[in-house]
Amino acid sequence: MRLRPSMRENFRYILAVITPDLTFESRDIYRAIAESVMSLYGDSIAAQVWPAVMKVEGSHVIIRCRRGTEQYLETALSAISLIQGIPAGVRPVRTSGTIRTLKEKIQSHTGKRDAKAVVSGITCDVIVDMQGRIDLKEKGIYHEIPRYITKEDIEDLNYDE
C-alpha cells in the first residue's frame, strides 16, 4: 500500500557492535534479535518494535525499529548471548533517525593484522588490532593462557607477512 509521506512510519536506527569481532550474516543476526525481543517482551511488543537488520559491515550492524521502541530494542540487544549458536554479544552504540549518520560512525577495520605471539612460553596465532587488543585464534587456544589479551600479556610478537 502506498502511503502519503505524512502517514508513513517513523523509524529509528541503532548502530550496534558485535563482540567478539566476528562477522555474521544479516539473517543470523536478525534471528538472534527477534528471539531476544520475543523472549523478553512477547509477540505484542515484538510486533510494535518491528526490528529489521538494515546493514552489516564487519562487526558493525545497523538495526531498524519503530520510533519510541528504541529502549525495548536496546534491552533486547543487550540480552543476546548467542548468534547462530556462537557465543556473542550485541552492544548498542548509537541511535539515530537516519542510516547515513550511523554509517559515518562505523570505523573502518583495516587495522587488524595476523601475528604469532608468545604467551607464557607458548607460541600461538593471534589477531592484533590497532588499540592493542589481541585475540587468540580459535584453533590455537591453550588452557594455560587467556584467550583475550593485550600487548602487556605477551612476551614476543611477530607479524605475519
Place this chain on the structure above:
Amino acid sequence: MHVFDGCVFPFPSGTVSISRYALELKGLGFSGYVVAGIPPESRAGDSRAWTARYLTRVPARLLARETGKNNQKNELVYVQAGDAGYNRNVLTTPGVHVLTDMHTSPKDGFDRYCAQLAAERMIGVNLSARPLIELRDIARQKVIRRYEEIFTLQNRYEFPLVLSSHATDITHLKSPREMIRLFSLAWKEEEILWKSLESIYRIKNRSVPVVEV
C-alpha cells in the same frame, strides 16, 4: 562519577586477562572495576582495579575467620548469599563488604530484616546482569521478580546495591548504559540504577567501622 563494574572474573576463572578487562572496560565507560578470584599481589599498578575475595559456600561458623583474612590486604570481601538465616549471619559478620549471587538464594532469602542490616552496616547487595542474559523463560522471570523485590526493599531501606556483569568472557561485558537497560527490566527508575553503579566506591570508602570492637 565513579562508575564501577561490581565484579569480573579474569583468567584463570575466565578467558580474559586483567589488562584486557582494563582496556575493554575503559572503552565502555567504566571508571573502575572489581576483580574477583586472583591474589591482590598480581593486581599491582592499576588503581582502578580493586580485588575481591569471592567466598562461596562458606559454612556460617567459618565466616568470621574467612572474612577476617582480608584486613591487611585491602581487599573487598564478597560472600555468596544463602537462605535468610545465613544472609543475616553474613550481614552481621565484620569485614563483609558485599552480599552476592542474590539470584541463587531461595525464596524470601533476603527479607526486610536483612535489608535493614545491610543499610545499617553499609553492606552492598550485588545484582548480576548475567542471569538476565543467559537464562530464558521461567528461570529469567524468577530472577527478574527476585531483583524487583530487592529493588523494592532498597527503595524502602536504602542499602547500597552493587550492579555487576559477572563477566568471565568478553561477550559478557556490558557498558553502563546496557547495564541500566538490563536492570530496567526489574526496576524502571534509572536514577537508582545509576547510583547503584557507583555504590561500590562508597562501600570501599565507607566510614562505618568494618571490624566491630
